[in-house]
Amino acid sequence: MAIKYELIKVCKQSGARLGKIHTPHGVIETPIFMPVGTQATVKAMTPEELKKIEAQIILSNTYHLYLRPGHKLVEKAGGLHKFMNWDKPILTDSGGFQVFSLGDLRKISEEGVEFRSHIDGSKHFLSPEKAIEIENSLGADIIMAFDECAPYPADRQYVKNSLERTTRWLKRCIDAHKYPERQALFGIIQGGMYKDLRHQSLNEILSFDLPGYAVGGLSVGEPKDLMYEVLEYTTPLMPKDKPRYLMGVGSPDCLIEGVIRGIDMFDCVHPTRIGRNGTAMTSIGRVVIKNAKYAEDFMPLDPNCDCYTCKSYSRAYIRHLFKAGEILASRLVTYHNLHFLLNLMKEIRQAIMEDRLLDYRREFFQKYGYTL
Ligand SMILES: O=c1[nH]cnc2cc3nc(NCc4cccs4)[nH]c3cc12
Numbered sequence: 001m002a003i004k005y006e007l008i009k010v011c012k013q014s015g016a017r018l019g020k021i022h023t024p025h026g027v028i029e030t031p032i033f034m035p036v037g038t039q040a041t042v043k044a045m046t047p048e049e050l051k052k053i054e055a056q057i058i059l060s061n062t063y064h065l066y067l068r069p070g071h072k073l074v075e076k077a078g079g080l081h082k083f084m085n086w087d088k089p090i091l092t093d094s095g096g097f098q099v100f101s102l103g104d105l106r107k108i109s110e111e112g113v114e115f116r117s118h119i120d121g122s123k124h125f126l127s128p129e130k131a132i133e134i135e136n137s138l139g140a141d142i143i144m145a146f147d148e149c150a151p152y153p154a155d156r157q158y159v160k161n162s163l164e165r166t167t168r169w170l171k172r173c174i175d176a177h178k179y180p181e182r183q184a185l186f187g188i189i190q191g192g193m194y195k196d197l198r199h200q201s202l203n204e205i206l207s208f209d210l211p212g213y214a215v216g217g218l219s220v221g222e223p224k225d226l227m228y229e230v231l232e233y234t235t236p237l238m239p240k241d242k243p244r245y246l247m248g249v250g251s252p253d254c255l256i257e258g259v260i261r262g263i264d265m266f267d268c269v270h271p272t273r274i275g276r277n278g279t280a281m282t283s284i285g286r287v288v289i290k291n292a293k294y295a296e297d298f299m300p301l302d303p304n305c306d307c308y309t310c311k312s313y314s315r316a317y318i319r320h321l322f323k324a325g326e327i328l329a330s331r332l333v334t335y336h337n338l339h340f341l342l343n344l345m346k347e348i349r350q351a352i353m354e355d356r357l358l359d360y361r362r363e364f365f366q367k368y369g370y371t372l
Contacts, residue, residue: 002184003142003211005243013358015235015262018349021212021243023089023141024182025081026056030243030264031352033250033345034059034091035338036272039068040084043272044327044334047086053307053339054346057089057141059267062134063098067117067124071137079139091267092140093247094131094173097149108148110165128172132185136178144214144247145173147188152220159192160200166190166216167204174208186245188216189234193226198234206239213238214245215263219254228257235262252281252344253370256361259348271337276330278322281340285369287315289333294319307339 008018021028077083103115112127131146147166187205191198250268280287282302300310309332321329351360
């Protein structure tokens with residue numbers, strides 16, 4: 001088996017689980033947050049810095065790496081781990097979601113998706129077979145199936161047709177996958193916000209015996225409560241002995257609420273993206289560092305944080321770096337934001353171990369300023 005999921009403990013207070021995913025590049029303790037490294041780098045971070053903050057697995061995007069530098073080049077380099085000097089686990093998505101949201105979409109057919117590159121406008125075609133060929137070349141430990149994520153809102157018939165196509169595409173991904181023994185292919189459950197369609201997609205996707213499954217079609221603009229509701233009638237029907245991955249979710253409240261509803265893996269561009277434009281996620285809520293009120297504030301970004309950024313620099317200094325357009329500005333706030341989320345996941349794992357996750361949620365929300 002490419003990966004082995006070990007269920008360590010189920011929380012008494014909720015659907016939360018503690019687990020370990022054994023992969024060819026090491027063990028992942030779940031629940032886990034995966035920093036996003038779209039173009040074979042977690043922007044502004046070195047692999048050493050990622051290890052310092054105990055990142056266990058990172059995500060890279062197939063769409064971007066196929067367009068530039070090309071999956072054949074990465075394969076020649078010895079695969080993505082070698083190319084980017086990251087020897088821990090990697091997960092790649094299939095590129096489908098990016099094509100729908102980034103590339104200039106030409107048309108969708110049963111065969112696949114024709115699109116124009118967002119880089120140079122050149123014409124390309126992505127299909128289940130092509131996506132798996134690329135992911136096989138990149139060599140990630142976990143690879144995602146080529147699916148169609150329905151937009152939100154979308155009418156029932158559209159969502160039904162889309163989930164049924166996703167199921168047909170999954171079969172084609174499985175047949176095209178060259179290395180199932182060393183790259184774990186995850187299926188993706190769709191079905192929009194419709195309970196019966198979610199259950200139809202569950203039955204169809206789970207009919208394929210795969211090492212893990214993702215809940216797709218969420219975090220696409222729907223209200224958070226609707227996302228939580230969909231999880232409540234989806235995750236309990238997913239296998240207990242396999243990892244569950246909620247795609248594209250990463251704000252602190254959604255991470256905690258997702259774990260409580262039985263999710264093991266998360267990814268989101270949020271902490272790195274907002275970090276680059278000067279928004280820090282701190283234990284007392286968000287700090288928008290370019291704000292004038294921090295000009296002479298010699299406190300750390302987050303007084304309760306023990307990360308390198310918070311131990312070494314003041315808000316005034318980091319604000320100066322942003323105002324001066326210094327590259328170090330992005331690096332310091334990215335470093336802190338990733339540490340913040342990875343530390344949050346560590347505290348969540350500890351709370352599950354001690355059967356006090358709901359208490360942890362209440363304490364965190366009070367400090368962070370969320371309403372329960
Ligand atoms: O169903 C999905 N299938 C494959 N990839 C995804 C990625 C996803 N990312 C988000 N949300 C985060 C976003 C990132 C950019 C725009 S929304 N939702 C997502 C859903 C899917």
